Amino acid sequence: MAQLGDIQAGEARACCKTSPIVMKFGGSSIATGPAIRRVANIAHSVATGEHPIVVVLSAMGGTTNALIKVLENARNGSIDISSIRTTHEQIAAEFDLELSDDINKLFNELELVLRGVMILQGAISADRARDLVVSYGERISVRLFAAIYGHLFPNATCLRPRAYDAWEIGFITCPDKLRSGACRSVLVPDAMEKIARSLAEAAEQFVPIVTGFIARDEEGNVTTLGRDGSDLSASIIGAALKAKRVEIWKDVAGILTADPRIVPNARPVTEMTFEEVQELTYFGSKVVHPQAILPVIECSIPMVVKNSKDPSQPGTRIVSESTTPHGVRAISCKRQVTLVDIVSTRMLGQHGFLSQVFMLFDEFEISVDTIATSEVSISLTLDKCFDNAMLQKLESKLLLFAEVTVTSSMSLITLIAPKELSNEVLRRSFEIFRNANIPIEMVSHGASKVNLSFLVEDKIAEHCVLCLHEEYFGKCDSRCLHGDDSSNESTVTGSS
The missing domain is CATH 3.40.1160.10 (Acetylglutamate kinase-like)
Incomplete structure (x- = not known):
């Protein structure tokens, strides 16, 4: 041979x-x-x-x-x-x-x-x-x-x-x-x-x-x-x-703008920051695990995700700081999420309620994905990996001082976008939800400020992702993809 x-x-x-x-x-x-x-x-x-x-x-x-x-x-x-x-x-x-x-x-x-x-x-x-x-x-x-x-x-x-x-x-x-x-x-x-x-x-x-x-x-x-x-x-x-x-x-052709099983025309993202990739993978993307990039983050070493079936394609470059202007980078969908609502009138004007709640989560080794709080309530989400028996024990202890509602079969839809555009992305996303009659159960803006998460029922999650992707990526032209258009409408349009 x-x-x-x-x-x-x-x-x-x-x-x-x-x-x-x-x-x-x-x-x-x-x-x-x-x-x-x-x-x-x-x-x-x-x-x-x-x-x-x-x-x-x-x-x-x-x-x-x-x-x-x-x-x-x-x-x-x-x-x-x-x-x-x-x-x-x-x-x-x-x-x-x-x-x-x-x-x-x-x-x-x-x-x-x-x-x-x-x-x-x-x-x-x-x-x-x-x-x-x-x-x-x-x-x-x-x-x-x-x-x-x-x-x-x-x-x-x-x-x-x-x-x-x-x-x-x-x-x-x-x-x-x-x-x-x-x-x-x-x-x-x-x-x-x-x-x-x-x-x-x-x-x-x-x-x-x-x-x-x-x-x-x-x-x-x-x-x-x-x-x-x-x-x-x-x-x-x-x-x-x-x-x-x-x-x-x-x-796969790098990190995509959405899960191609949901959005067949999802496209590769050319460049993302380590922070953006960590958020995206944590909230559902399966391309690179967030733990896997930590060692290179510490050393500011670029990581590139490429397609072995088509090596000529550039893939996605993951860097410490992006120099490419962009809007929404990508959309992720985390399925089988559980919503826990905790309500107590004792929380109003009193200290210690949050610590009491999270001490119990620590005791039962249940990790929390996202949190939203008000004066008298906490809403938080858990991924599908939690131990259901532990959750039941946790719920029984929470009921001693609060009302607790547990709702399963939810999905967390997360948009990755620069923090300076978060208000505009929120506004535009809620317009999409209103026009598509999509009810939102919870909203969370992460501490990193590069992610916006919306909780919806599992049964409408794919429809929600499709609507968002069509709005942010489906109508892009070359100017939008490179962030060259200065109008408000295009500055939050996705870039790849």
């Missing part, structure tokens, strides 16, 4: 100490042979430039779910990983390759782990067993990708790929920190320095291919970094290396 993507010896990047580019590819971007070939070409095109690269990979698309399934089967007395092995063998065969000894060893290890789960049952905690089993997805993924990359580009001197498990380069986590909501604090104190030292050296000799999502704790147990953990891995690596930028490659 002809070697695709061969380069001339002179094209190889001379090894030099420059800021690297961190490139993270999600599971859907490497789910098939053609997708892996495309990703390898994307990575190689950057690696042959002036900056070294570090590649961070998730497990191949579908692998994590398959691993969770075989773990469940092992608990029920059945062990069969043949379908997972076959999937990886078939992809290797598309490149005239066989699975390496390292990969076969990992599959054998996985079988032994599953056998131990089947025999020992409750002797190993469910979380620890799950973390250990799913970690094989990323570990096999980086080794297979490295083999394919090296096969496609055999003449790339100084650009040979090398696979690394995250703990080899310093991803060691602190006990009980992974679900605390912190980011860099999940790692032991000297982890960032070790990651920087390990990868700075590796990137001068190889193209490091690093497992995302997984780590080890100080006792050697495999741990995972939670939802969108591979994005967080890439962000931590970028911060440790003081990277030129961190690229998050997905199967």
Whole structure:
């Protein structure tokens, strides 16, 4: 078979100490042979430039779910990983390759782990067993990708790929920190320095291919970094290396003006600030998790969200401060929200009511999304992740000093817009709601001043998003998109 993507010896990047580019590819971007070939070409095109690269990979698309399934089967007395092995063998065969000894060893290890789960049952905690089993997805993924990359580009001197498990380069986590909501604090104190030292050296000799999502704790147990953990891995690596930028490659065209499942003509947003992206993702967007961008925020390192299926598109650039004039950036929709109304006449003119309420929320470990208050009432929203049993206990305690109404099946519609336009966006949005006969249950203007949230019933949420998107983005012309029209009507029009 002809070697695709061969380069001339002179094209190889001379090894030099420059800021690297961190490139993270999600599971859907490497789910098939053609997708892996495309990703390898994307990575190689950057690696042959002036900056070294570090590649961070998730497990191949579908692998994590398959691993969770075989773990469940092992608990029920059945062990069969043949379908997972076959999937990886078939992809290797598309490149005239066989699975390496390292990969076969990992599959054998996985079988032994599953056998131990089947025999020992409750002797190993469910979380620890799950973390250990799913970690094989990323570990096999980086080794297979490295083999394919090296096969496609055999003449790339100084650009040979090398696979690394995250703990080899310093991803060691602190006990009980992974679900605390912190980011860099999940790692032991000297982890960032070790990651920087390990990868700075590796990137001068190889193209490091690093497992995302997984780590080890100080006792050697495999741990995972939670939802969108591979994005967080890439962000931590970028911060440790003081990277030129961190690229998050997905199967979408960047951050969109709305969920394309609701708004088919949603368009990519060219640029957003870290603050805007945090608000957007917190309130429903699934492209980048808010925790995943914190490490690069602290170091003011740009992050770019790009489409692995169409690398020529610019994607969305996430920066500390935007220099692009804009109106509404994007609209998010958070479904299955619960509204809690708390009313007490004792609140009027008295102190301590709010603290009393939120001490109870803290006691039952229920986090709050948005809040609106008056002299005698508090309205707040909870996302779908709360424990319903805990909410019932909380409600019983609140009823000792207040009237409480809990309403489920609500949606939080959030507009991301600059704070100087918030009054105009509020005015215009309420005109839209009035004209469309959309009842609003609650309004919240976040402390960041870049988000405006409206609570509506789930059943009309999509209609609400469509009406807002049509008004702010559906009638845009090129002047509106770049913020060049100074009229009031266009200054709050969305920009992408």
